[in-house]
Amino acid sequence: xxxxxxxxxxxxxxxxxxxxxxxxxxxxxxxxxxxxxxxxxxxxxxxxxxxxxxxxxxxxxxxxxxxxxxxxxxxxxxxxxxxxxxxxxxxxxxxxxxxxxxxxxxxxxxxxxxxxxxxxxxxxxxxxxxxxxxxxxxxxxxxxxxxxxxxxxxxxxxxxxxxxxxxxxxxxxxxxxxxxxxxxxxxxxxxxxxxxxxxxxxxxxxxxxxxxxxxxxxxxxxxxxxxxxxxxxxxxxxxxxxxxxxxxxxxxxxxxxxxxxxxxxxxxxxxxxxxxxxxxxxxxxxxxxxxxxxxxxxxxxxxxxxxxxxxxxxxxxxxxxxxxxxxxxxxxxxxxxxxxxxxxxxxxxxxxxxxx
Amino acid sequence: xxxxxxxxxxxxxxxxxxxxxxxxxxxxxxxxxxxxxxxxxxxxxxxxxxxxxxxxxxxxxxxxxxxxxxxxxxxxxxxxxxxxxxxxxxxxxxxxxxxxxxxxxxxxxxxxxxxxxxxxxxxxxxxxxxxxxxxxxxxxxxxxxxxxxxxxxxxxxxxxxxxxxxxxxxxxxxxxxxxxxxxxxxxxxxxxxxxxxxxxxxxxxxxxxxxxxxxxxxxxxxxxxxxxxxxxxxxxxxxxxxxxxxxxxxxxxxxxxxxxxxxxxxxxxxxxxxxxxxxxxxxxxxxxxxxxxxxxxxxxxxxxxx
Numbered sequence: 001x002x003x004x005x006x007x008x009x010x011x012x013x014x015x016x017x018x019x020x021x022x023x024x025x026x027x028x029x030x031x032x033x034x035x036x037x038x039x040x041x042x043x044x045x046x047x048x049x050x051x052x053x054x055x056x057x058x059x060x061x062x063x064x065x066x067x068x069x070x071x072x073x074x075x076x077x078x079x080x081x082x083x084x085x086x087x088x089x090x091x092x093x094x095x096x097x098x099x100x101x102x103x104x105x106x107x108x109x110x111x112x113x114x115x116x117x118x119x120x121x122x123x124x125x126x127x128x129x130x131x132x133x134x135x136x137x138x139x140x141x142x143x144x145x146x147x148x149x150x151x152x153x154x155x156x157x158x159x160x161x162x163x164x165x166x167x168x169x170x171x172x173x174x175x176x177x178x179x180x181x182x183x184x185x186x187x188x189x190x191x192x193x194x195x196x197x198x199x200x201x202x203x204x205x206x207x208x209x210x211x212x213x214x215x216x217x218x219x220x221x222x223x224x225x226x227x228x229x230x231x232x233x234x235x236x237x238x239x240x241x242x243x244x245x246x247x248x249x250x251x252x253x254x255x256x257x258x259x260x261x262x263x264x265x266x267x268x269x270x271x272x273x274x275x276x277x278x279x280x281x282x283x284x285x286x287x288x289x290x291x292x293x294x295x296x297x298x299x300x301x302x303x304x305x306x307x308x309x310x311x312x313x314x315x316x317x318x319x320x321x322x323x324x325x326x327x328x329x330x331x332x333x334x335x336x337x338x339x340x341x342x343x344x345x346x347x348x349x350x351x352x353x354x355x356x
Numbered sequence: 357x358x359x360x361x362x363x364x365x366x367x368x369x370x371x372x373x374x375x376x377x378x379x380x381x382x383x384x385x386x387x388x389x390x391x392x393x394x395x396x397x398x399x400x401x402x403x404x405x406x407x408x409x410x411x412x413x414x415x416x417x418x419x420x421x422x423x424x425x426x427x428x429x430x431x432x433x434x435x436x437x438x439x440x441x442x443x444x445x446x447x448x449x450x451x452x453x454x455x456x457x458x459x460x461x462x463x464x465x466x467x468x469x470x471x472x473x474x475x476x477x478x479x480x481x482x483x484x485x486x487x488x489x490x491x492x493x494x495x496x497x498x499x500x501x502x503x504x505x506x507x508x509x510x511x512x513x514x515x516x517x518x519x520x521x522x523x524x525x526x527x528x529x530x531x532x533x534x535x536x537x538x539x540x541x542x543x544x545x546x547x548x549x550x551x552x553x554x555x556x557x558x559x560x561x562x563x564x565x566x567x568x569x570x571x572x573x574x575x576x577x578x579x580x581x582x583x584x585x586x587x588x589x590x591x592x593x594x595x596x597x598x599x600x601x602x603x604x605x606x607x608x609x610x611x612x613x614x615x616x617x618x619x620x621x622x623x624x625x626x627x628x629x630x631x632x633x634x635x636x637x638x639x640x641x642x643x644x645x646x647x648x649x650x651x652x653x654x655x656x657x658x659x660x661x662x
Contacts, residue, residue, distance in 0.1 A: 037463075185621075187625070188621065193566040194373075194561060194565050194577070197565065197566050198606065198610055202613075202614050203614050205359050205363055205611070206611065217566070219568075240468065241468070352616055353619075355622055356620075
């Protein structure tokens, strides 16, 4: 056991120290909540880091630490990075928010970037992606291709991010089919391929013919392929798991943002205290190729995407009612970002009671 | 396919890996050894099964690889906990940590790949029978293996002399030793059987349940299998009941959610655990029977003294 623990510590230390020889290079460090090959969230961040290597490799060295649990351990890991000469540290999970702020106070000269949080400091910025823009597009596609007029949504936890996605999907679907219905199943996990697949099967057995998910595995995509229905990929292009099922996927593309921020940190133009919430137009979010759908649906999806990118269309534009029928957004009114980031209610038409 | 059959098929798929892992662990614990490394052996089985099936293109080679991988890892447990008489709880826990770490390393290049799927049974005419055709004649091969294995373990433990000896060792290894029985040999074989079963359960996950490899894909199923053995008070027929009850309530609550009854999903998600515990506690009310079935020297290290 002791030996094993030693080996474990040594591995972690080695990972952290990899390539620590070139002292004159600018050091950019990444803290991951999962493994860099998780096929989803963390892998998307690591692909972003690899892009930094590719584009700035001669001036920047990147270092990462995987499988860092959210909580006190995270603070230790971030602090060790800060002490080891990192110029900028990216903490890539919501749960790293408080540890990031705590360490940032102690190291005013180090720059910190926290993903998906809401707390900033003079040397801490936050960055996030407007995933709901992609969800509006896939909702619209579902609304057009579904024959039963009911889609299934496999959801993880009832946090604003997920609720926002469900609402956006339904609004997209109802923009082309006003009677569209949405069945939601909460699996209370981010990552359990088997359970996600079971949820997909249950939804299909109950008559949905399009499924989408806000969980991280390709389990549901495989079920969709097997049962011959359509689905959308999550965080990653999952076409290999569903060559006939995937119509498109919402892909996270962190690389350009990382390159931009690291460049800014190196030439002194980096600004702290900012919150970046980018979307399709900034390239932080992109759609996998539209496929397995009729040409006119594809054309419509491309049109919607272009409209969102140009700012002409905002998914949360009135008239929109809340689930209980009360008015949320009046005709032409656009939701402010604050309401979206704290979203704790369904819009009209979701066939589910929001867990509180 | 009608919804009735489809739901039952989903339940069977969800329950099979639990049953496979639990029935193996039951034999291990009946021999007086507590191996908490089920999760680790299962996840190693899953990754090795996937890798072998992916590289060879033959899912059956994957199944064999899963079984062998689970058994090999359990052998490591055997050397530490049986030959060196280390603390079984600590050794089992570290086996799980080792399994999860090692599987991540082995599987690094297999994440997200489309693997080989173990095909379902397909008998002309019979499989297409209405209502029960798919259920009885059209499931994945490992489903039939899991049922047959449970029956075989029942027969072995309670109808054969070797099974009696194994149970005697689990109840009192000193007496068994005094009778001239090679305690460690029996325990090694039991531990390896448990490892093979856990590896097979893992193979079911990565070749049938969701034919792919993702890190940590067992997602706690090894621990549920362990709990099932205890709640079933070490009796095979109760393990099968427990595994299927757990699977049924898991799938049932997903359907309840999709139907939109408006019951809080957190409550529904905890139902499988609650239901399984309540039912198994209720049927274990007979204390005398429970005590009789509990292996008395469970988790106690055995060092042959002379």
